[in-house]
Amino acid sequence: MAGPLAGYKVLDMSRVLAGPWAGQMLADLGAEVIKIERPSVGDDTRHWGPPYLQNSDGTSTQDAAYFFCTNRGKKSVTVDITQPEGQAIIRQLASQSDVLIENYKVGGLAKYGLDYDSLQALNPQLIYCSITGFGQTGPYAQRPGYDFLIQGMGGLMSITGEPDEQQGGPVKVGVAVTDIFTGLYAANAIQGALLERHQSGLGQHIDLALLDVQAAVLANQASNYLIGGQVPERLGNAHPNIVPYQAFATADGHIILAVGNDSQFERLSQVLQQPQWALDPSYQTNAARVKNRQQLCASISQQLSAGNSSDWLRLFTEHQIPCGPINRIDEVFEDPQILARDMLVKVADKRAGEIKLVGNPINYSRSQIDYAVPPPELGDDTASVLGETLEFSQAELDALRKKSII
DSSP: OTTTTTTTTTEOOOSSSSHHHHHHHHHHTOOOEEEOOOOOOOOOOGGGGEEEEEEETTTTEEEEEEGSSTTTTEEEEEOTSSSSHHHHHHHHHHTTEEEEEEEEOOTGGGGGTOSSHHHHHHHOOOEEEEEEESSSSSSTTTOOOHHHHHHTTTTTTTSSOOOOOTTOOOOOOOOOHHHHHHHHHHHHHHHHHHHHHHHSOOEEEEEEHHHHHHHHTHHHHHHHHHOOOOOOOOOOOSSOOOOEEEEOSSSSSSEEEESSSSSHHHHHHHHTTGGGGGGGGSSSSHHHHTTTTTHHHHHHHHHHTTTHHHHHHHHHEEEEEEOOOOOOHHHHTOOHHHHHHHHHHEEEEEEEEEEEEEEEOOOOOOSSSOSSOOOOOTTTTTTHHIIIIOOOOHHHHHHHTTOOOO
């Protein structure tokens, strides 16, 4: 069965990560996604290497591995939007599209006549999603925004890293999570607007800001402050509201314990041969364990240091105590659970023969996620989209190429 968004057309004018992540999500769900790129240059992330994609003969292409994480299922069309002929092409495509995604600076597309107001006049049903660092309004609206900056400004780095008393400092997350969260919010917002369009018959402008998203996904840490009046601090791998819930050193590495309730803690106490812990008023409840976290976690660390990671993980698993290893990336994609859930997919590619990609975690009972289309080579679909969708003749395409419009 086709994906749930089959029949919808998306014009993806975004680049790097947040916007393309939303576009890839919509493509995974069955939408036709046309990615607009600069002629000869393309998306910035095509050049963010090494590593680069290898041809089947072992030579490197000009496309960095980064590009492949967020552009599968799309068609690549190269258009110079700074030229009137290029702007006309975008207007024609937008007139036939359900959705447009862009992440230009505020007002950046207005000078080309490609802003929401201009395109909405041509296609009143268009869902136009703008992604910026700080949004279309507010005192920071004109500032450029990047994930690293927003992780800092949005509070995430203030709660990530080892505490000051351990000579720690603020640390960013190892993946650009603010961009990714923004892409997911964008995909949700777009689908919501498409559903609303069934009632109103009209499109609308979606204004998404990385800073807003980062504030939103502070989740319980935000509530700890807003409801509890506590300003969260860095706790390393520890949890602010649950103890013991962190990484611990063993004789040969590190493991994670995630003890979420009192019965699990009682079983932990038994496995560690410290049954008195479960009866101690200092540790009997989670609230008590949070209050006395330093003393308890030091005692747990002492016990765990006497055994190897694999032995502890086996014991804890046997006693249904939530635990796990800290896997390297290669170990993740060798994990039997990851493989069983089809989170590693292989896609045919005309240059490499076959490429490996991370699967989409959505599993429908009827609808299907389609991985048939690999991330495109730059401009791969320019002729077919302009010829078939906009009915450009070969002579017109040749003329546009000669002028470097496409």
